[in-house]
Amino acid sequence: MKKIESGKNYTRYALGTLAVVALRDGYVDLPTNRLRQSGDRDFGAELPPQVQLVGGKLRLSVNAFLVIDNSEHVLIDTGAANSWEPTMGLLPDALAEAGIDRNLITTVALTHTHEDHAHGLVAADDSDSFPELARLYVPQEEIQLFDGNERVARFRGRRTPFLDGQQIGPNITARAAHGHEVGHTAYEVSSAGETVFIWGDIVHVPSIQFARPEVTWGFDTNQDQAGATRLRMLNHVARFGHHVAGAHLDFPGVGAVAKRGDGFSFQPA
């Protein structure tokens, strides 16, 4: 995966014959007690020194990724728009900065239905963020969660459920990565022998969870399952030399993973 160009809120890469654009929605600062160690224990004062805090909190980047395959524009996750902290909601600016007309985005695929991934379907002014949206992919296991969410109520009749292994485009395959949420999904994108896993929330705090994949996150619906999925995914991408693109890896959130000691390391692209 090769970096082509970047701006403040976007970075464009080539992946074989495709383009992958990392889009910065913003960031969110969260308390350190969201990080959990075995037995659902807090870290307390034991937080490893490599974990940098901002004002005593963990700063998580919030990213989305656009896959451009010929003329087809597939947006994976949508950011939070104005639904959470005011430090998010930059996705429309990021698209504009990258010179991408949001009317070109006809397909949106969600890694899961949490607000920092799904709420950007609706713009801050309550209009549709992607007026030409024709296909909205939501994991089958999260259809109920999606349909119960008032913010995205207007999309109830328009979402398409999918299952593990389903193709959502000629070069994009859904890979179940359950745990963080019941239908949490990674998208495997391949072209000309290159692969990136756009993996959503497999890692929330890169400064610790690559080295120690067993460390979990308080927002994981099933922490044990999320930990097992993280380990499986890390082993897979490290073994095959695939790239990863993460919703909460430090922007632009794209890089390679290698085995290191008992854990892994992340090398930005």
Ligand SMILES: [Zn+2]
């Ligand atoms: Zn998230």
